[in-house]
Amino acid sequence: MDAALNAITTAAVLVAAPASGQGKTTVAAALARLHTRQGRTVRAFKCGPDFLDPHWLALATGAPVHSLDLWMTGEADCRQRLHAAAAEADLVIVEGVMGLFDGDPSAADLAERLGLPVLAVIDAQAMAGTFGALAFGLQNFRPGLPWAGVLANRVAGERHAGMLQAALREPEQWLGALPRGANFALPERHLGLVADGDLADAMRRLDAAADALAATPLGQRSLDALPQVRFEAPPPPVAAIAPLLAGRTIAIARDAAFSFIYPANLETLHALGARLVFFSPLAADPLPACDAVWLPGGYPELHARALADASDMRSALGAHVAAGKPIWAECGGMMALFDALVTSDGEVHPMWNLLPGRVTMHKRLAGLGPQQLHVGGHALRGHTFHYSTCDTPLMPAAHTARPGAEAMAGARAGEAFFAQGPVRASYFHAWFASSPEATAHLFDTGPIGVPHG
Structure with missing residues (x-):
């Protein structure tokens, strides 16, 4: 036609x-x-x-x-x-x-x-x-x-x-x-x-x-x-998205501290076959029964005291990780997983102790621009935009790269991608639709499959 x-x-x-x-x-x-x-x-x-x-x-x-x-x-x-x-x-x-x-x-x-x-x-x-x-x-x-x-x-x-x-x-x-x-x-x-x-x-x-x-x-x-x-009508997609997450339930934090969620990312998870449930750490919701957790970006620094007091959530996420279940934490979601968060006024708040080290807020941008991450042999596109930095003894499993950086000699590494047990975390915000296959790896229990960076 x-x-x-x-x-x-x-x-x-x-x-x-x-x-x-x-x-x-x-x-x-x-x-x-x-x-x-x-x-x-x-x-x-x-x-x-x-x-x-x-x-x-x-x-x-x-x-x-x-x-x-x-x-x-x-x-x-x-x-x-x-x-x-x-x-x-x-x-x-x-x-x-x-x-x-x-x-x-x-x-x-x-x-x-x-x-x-x-x-x-x-x-x-x-x-x-x-x-x-x-x-x-x-x-x-x-x-x-x-x-x-x-x-x-x-x-x-x-x-x-x-x-x-x-x-x-x-x-x-x-x-x-x-x-x-x-x-x-x-x-x-x-x-x-x-x-x-x-x-x-x-x-x-x-x-x-x-x-x-x-x-x-x-x-x-x-x-x-x-x-x-x-x-004009677009051409039909080359191939349908395979249900790589069929039968799996993903619990997604969603409130004022964790609100940076692309609607297209939810669409992609649905297309992968996942069942999505939502919870609010700020409202003291219990962690829903799930196979994986997604902690999106947002404003944890504006709610640091409430997150520090969320001891039940800290314990529930710890038990989730101890059971070998994956967590994907983006930017603000990652910030909440470190031992401590230092706000721009110098106040130190204990966080959820799933990653060693601390994050510190600054008054100037620390990261901005398009980025891509190679996961499981696929390129996941996205971006970075943050005012904090992290100080951790944890070595990155990989780094993101700017578009075209692979072809540039001496290209500066992008955002660190941390993988500790089933916890995967980065300042990188992923656009899941750019690679449903790579997205499935983030929420799967198998090896993450990132090239070492």
Whole structure:
């Protein structure tokens, strides 16, 4: 069958900016919330690896938010997810990452490859005529980049908005202005935006942002007046995922301390045949009966005292490991397994004593970027992003590597991958769908099969 026969056309934009902190998430979530309130089906995505912005987009749309990344998730996965979203949605919104042309691959690469028109958000609070230069540069820096227009953020008032609009070479590019003000600002902390679940007024903030956007030309456009994108049907997958974890139950920590979970990772575990159960260490939930445990990343440092007091969980995980059952601990999940966690104010908290040593929080980034880990003869893709370091006598079983690092002489090793008994741990955040076979190895009882690093 000709794939073009299954092509779907729907309204779609990629919300981007010249840099981080310009208001991409606010605009993307406001646009999603505005149309959702009007009874439309909206599906949102996040460009690149991210756990926090998707919380807000999911709150705005009422649906899971997946990542799109030409390297980590792969172009085929991006096309499949966008096509599936277009089949059920009136509007598809993709939020960019960092600045429009930052990173490799960048948001601009995704927009160009998949035909997503760019809606540029520019923080204009300290500029006037330069707004036009920035807008022109973003639109024309890469010839042929699909373009939707430009929206000014944090604008002082009508006069300021008029100056910004007049600075544009093409008046039809003007999509309006959002005012300065805290009533719909999305607060930040050291890993990015504060998650919506940590704010009692999260939905009120989104509604206030949607109300402000409704007064702009962008907010007043009908769906038909928004850019229309044709999403071609992707080719069928080469092979189905084998049920390598059939009959196994995986217990997954999920609460404010362990919240960095890609929906696609849960989908992959289901496709591998695993039964998933969830528990909250912060709520003093008992460890469910299970064959394996996944401790995802999150904010253990913000809940260090509560985790230190979770003696029942410490004992249950110790018994789980003593029985030879595997644990996969990512970033924040790994931090909770060391003997101690030192917060940025110097306070020392005892942790769960399954890995020797301690982790220490810092005020500056200690790791950032795409990474891959070879497990069981397969490459598992993902990324790293953390503010802590670990001091341990445990020797790494392997290291992750940056994309293409194998071909670079003297390439610097990536994140340490620790394997002590059935405990597997790293700062590395894995995208399970990149290799279901490697994922199964993380949760299996056999040898982990990583090349020594």
